[in-house]
Amino acid sequence: MNWIKQEGKIFWPSEDMKKKAWVSDESYYEEGKDPEKFWAKRAEELDWKEKWTKIYEQGKDPGEFKWFLGGKINASHNALDRHLKDKGDKVALMWVPEVPGEGVKLTYRQLHEKVSRFAGSLKKLGVQKGDRVSIYLPMIPEVIISMLACARIGAIHSVCFSAFSGESLKDRIVDAEAKILITADGYYRKGKPINLKESADIGAEGTNLQNVIVVQHTKTKVNFNKKDIWFHDLLEQGNPTEPEFVESNEPLFILYTSGTTGKPKGVIHDTGGYLTQAYWTTKLDFDLHDEDIFWCTADVGWVTGHTYGCYGPLSLGATLFMFEGAPNYPDEGRWWEEIEKNKITVFYTAPTAIRMFMKFGDEWPKKHNLESLRILGTVGEPINEEAWMWYLNVIGGGRCPVIDTWWQTETGGTLINSLPGIGPFIPTVAGRCFPGTHLMIVDESGSEVEKGRTGYLVQKPPFAPGMLRGVWKNPKKYFESYWKRFPGLYDSSDGAMIREDGTIRLTGRVDDVMKVAGHRLSTAELENAIDEHPLVREAAIVPKPHDIKGEVPVAFIILKDPSKGNEDLKKDIVKHVDKTIGPTARPSEIYFVDDVPKTRSGKIMRRILRGLVKGDKNLGNITTLMNPEVVEKLKEIVH
Secondary structure, eight states: OOOEEEETTEEEEOHHHHHHSSOOOTHHHHHTTSHHHHHHHHHTTSOOSBOOSEEEEEOSSTTOEEEEETOEEOHHHHHTGGGHHHHTTSEEEEEEOSSSSOOEEEEHHHHHHHHHHHHHHHHHTTOOTTOEEEEOOOSSHHHHHHHHHHHHTTOEEEEOOTTSOHHHHHHHHHHHTOSEEEEESEEEETTEEEEHHHHHHHHHTTSOOSEEEEEOSSOOOOOOOTTEEEHHHHHHHOOOOOOOOEETTSEEEEEEEOTTSSSOEEEEEESHHHHHHHHHHHHHHTTOOTTOEEEEOSOTTSHHHHIIIIIHHHHHTOEEEEEOSOTTSSSTTHHHHHHHHHTOOEEEEOHHHHHHHHHHOTHHHHTSOOTTOOEEEEOSSOOOHHHHHHIIIIISTTOSOEEEOBOOTTTSSOOEEOOTTTOOBBTTBOBEEOTTOOEEEEOTTSOBOOTTOEEEEEEOSSOOTTSOOEETTOHHHHHHHHTSSSTTSEEEEEEEEEOTTSOEEEEEEGGGEEEETTEEEEHHHHHHHHHTSTTEEEEEEEEEEETTTEEEEEEEEEESSGGGOSHHHHHHHHHHHHHHTOGGGOOSEEEEOSOOOBBTTSOBOHHHHHHHHHTOSOOOOOTTBSOTTHHHHHHHHHO
16 A cells, blocks of 8 residues: 655655544644643543643743643553553564574563563662662663663663663763663674673672672673672562652653763653653654554664653554664665564664665565555654665655654654654655644854754754753753753754745754854765765765864765775765855865764764864774774774
């Protein structure tokens, strides 16, 4: 069934899509113009033990705001307990290991029992409401069980990405003053077991952790210390535990961000507001229905994995698919094989992953039947037109809406995208503000700019209910990072442009802006221009200091056919940039490379590229990379 129709380069939902979609009427946006009324009505679809006494309260400072004051709610109850009567035997979680073998299917009843028992064991270990629990786990069912068990007893979880180093983990444990660490013996990466416990021991050393709980996953031999306890023992011994209902504005989790560029910031998300936004953005952005199987490829160590890999789908009573391993193991068709085998209907991934699969070639997805798909989503960074169209046509068979979402760790859930039943779906254009939210584009003075002009993306109050509520133990950092530059507005640090039709195109981080001879130039704008060259697969742009111009662009380019990388092609790319943007944007240097450093979530690590072109000896922490081996290759090319 075709869910879209095409008008030039603009795509719209088909009549079939409109009939199926939860929302297909433009009036929904009109309703969202009264945010307090809009979100209060939506929040009623969740289970509250006690209803709120006040919908929204704005403090004297813009960053001081609250939603659903006085309401009592529990995230674990909303993700599990409330589904037991009608959906107890429905599969909540489908998990597939990287190493071919038996996966796991847990119904809502089975997942509820495990979460409830593990929560009881945490309580027995002395974990109380408000205590912090660090979670350092790979993509295995125990990570979902651990998060929901913490939420169940009112403890605050802090998930640390399992590919982070032990020292990075320690920074987060110490800052959060965590009482418990939950980790595993190891995980698999391209068929090889990685000893995670070694890194966990480094992270735990010298901290005030009372216990370290260890999941036996790979059965790797590990050092077992006095504080260590096996996860499976606690699961067996735990007594089922009822949920602890907390006031809406009490923290649900801390998630550390920007840890690779300095001291990590512990972004705090509350319970009621966050859960409301997670629930509704999952339901409407991905048009999730009871029969859908939803695969969000993000690791749970990132906010995307929290919101769309745990809380959003489970609060809806949906079936969530989780995959442990590398996307191209044992071959480049692994993801498409899993989509075919498990009948995935909604698929959400990063533009970088899409470009990576484009590089592997069309033959891999074409080996598999992907007709179960009906919604495609992207997240993490602006997506270029070629990747968007490839995703639409090769993966979606030209049938599925591409939902290009913009949001951040700080926003908790999506804030800009097109809704599947309304549209439009336009390559390189994210869409409109999610109903009930108000973002606008301003200049450096904070004044709103005209349509068609690029500026800073900011959010007006009332702020979306899923927004961050602070930086853990650092109110000064919270104010300076998000509220200082534009008084009364949330500063996203992203650049954007509102088009004449009201849709928004993102241009990338404003801190990824170069000043070339006094001209402001967005790296994302230049990358998009180079990506449009027919021989280019992907480009990454960073600034390099220049004695006369201040900064000049340097381009790292991955070609569709590496054999064509020569001086003539460099000249042709420069001409293409001249024509597309202008001579100011000309790259001063072009490097043809096989790959660029990327995080496991698919984002290009421009910080490392900047360090390379500046000649920095210390490039910082590279343990977060999906491909750390590429750094040494790039050093040789650049130097």
